[in-house]
Amino acid sequence: MxxxxxxxxxxxxxxxxxxxxxxxxxxxxxxxxxxxxxxxxxxxxQRQRSGVLNSMRSRIVRIGAKHYSQADLNRMLIEADFAPLKAKEIAYFYGDS
Incomplete structure (x- = not known):
């Protein structure tokens, strides 16, 4: 390289x-x-921020969807006390509605 x-x-x-x-x-x-x-x-x-938990969850979902199945990512979110995957996230990242 x-x-x-x-x-x-x-x-x-x-x-x-x-x-x-x-x-x-x-x-x-x-x-x-x-x-x-x-x-x-x-x-x-310049955008005002209000906290990190929503940003953490968003990053976990956006990046996690590339590496984990829907069921595994959803389980991990719940185990970590985050909200489970939303229908719109499933549709966007996994192609299901």
Missing amino acids: SQNVAPTTGADAVDAAIAQGIDLDGTPIAPAKLDLYNMVMAKEA
């Missing part, structure tokens, strides 16, 4: 690549795409 190419694993791989302006495969990211991304992320950085 070239020293100019960011690692492609880990939670920070995408952020590091964006900061370098280089995709994970080593190709440059177009300036217009970087500008739009940075503009939207600046707006997000």
Whole structure:
């Protein structure tokens, strides 16, 4: 792997690549795409936050759906005392209604 190419694993791989302006495969990211991304992320950085539990659950669902079955993720959420999967989350992440 070239020293100019960011690692492609880990939670920070995408952020590091964006900061370098280089995709994970080593190709440059177009300036217009970087500008739009940075503009939207600046707006997000200004958004008022009210707590972390909802954000934690959202991240668990969004990322967990890529790695766990619906039944397993739902069970883990309940065991951790989070709300179970909602119908709209199941439809979006698992394609069921």
